[in-house]
Amino acid sequence: GNIEYEKILNEVIVLATMSSGKSTIINTLLGEDILPNENQACTAKIFKVLDNDKIDSSIISAINHTDELISLEKESLYELNKNESIKEIIVEGNFKGIKNKKERKKLHQICLVDTPGPNNSLDSSHKEITYKLLEEGNTNHLVYVLNATQIGVNDDKKLLLDILEYQKNENKNFNVTFVLNKSDEILLKDEDMGTIIENCKNYLKEIGFIDSSIIPLSAYAGKLFKFALEGNLRTRKEKNDFSLFYDLFEEKTLSDLTPKKKLKDKTIVIQNSDYLKNSIISKYYATGMAKLEKALEDVLHNKIYNKGEN
8 A cells, every 4th residue: 555654854964165066966866967067156045955766857846935835947946046035945856876765654865955155265154054054954964075186275174174163062973974076087197096085084184084984986977977878968078078988987996886786788879889788887886976875875774773863
C-alpha cells in the first residue's frame, strides 16, 4: 500500500568564496543547469536544493517574507535572485547519485543550503548571512569548496576563520568536508595531486582545521560526463570539452572510488565519435563527483544509524 512518509531534511550548508564553482557542483549533482552559474547578483537569498528521487526534472518554488510558498517557472531563477520580496528559493530535484533513505516511516532527504552572492571582504552582509545560516540552519554538516587554482589567495581564510570563530562562540561542532574543485587544472599541468592535497591540508591546519578530509574534484568535467549520459550536452564548447576531459581522465583520476557494477552497455555518439556508456560512468567517478555524492549519502546514514540528531 501507500505508506505516508514523514519527510526529514538533512541540511548541509555549502560554503565557498567567489568563482570556486559551487553552482557547477550543485548543477552536476542535479544533472541539469538549474542554478545560475555566474551568480553575480549580490543578494542575501538562501537557495535550498532538495533531493527528491521521485521526480525527473527540477521544480522551483520560493518563500516570501510572509512565509508563503510560491511555485515558479524554471527561467525565473535570475529574476528571483533580484526580487526583493523573496527571501528563500527552493529547488527540488533528483540527485541521481544519492539515494534518499527510508526508515521507520521517515524519508530522509539531503538538502543543500547554498549562500549566493560574491563573498568579498568589502561586503559585511556576507558574514551576517553566513552566521545567520550557521545559527538558524538545522545542521552540523558543511561542505566547503576551495578553488585548486587559487589556494589561500582569496577570501577563504577570512570565511574559514569566521566558521571557527562561530564554532567557538556558539559551542557548535561542524563536520566540514572540504572539496578542492578545479583539480583538473592540476592534472593538466602534470603537477602532483598528492603534494597539492598535502599543501592544502597544511593551509587548513594553519587556519585551525586540524584533521581535514579533502575531496579533489572537477565539477565541470563531472557535469559534462553526467550530461553526456543524460543526452544533455547542448553546445559545441561542451562537446569539445567533453572529448578533452574524456582523454584526460582516460589516463588520470582524482578518486580512488570506481563504479561497483557494470550496467548493460550502450554506445553514445558525441560529435561523430562513439563512447561506451560504462566508460563515461567510470570517467565520472574519476572526476571525484561520485566521492562527493557518497560523502553526502553518508550524512544520511550517519544521521540515521548513529541517531546523531543532536
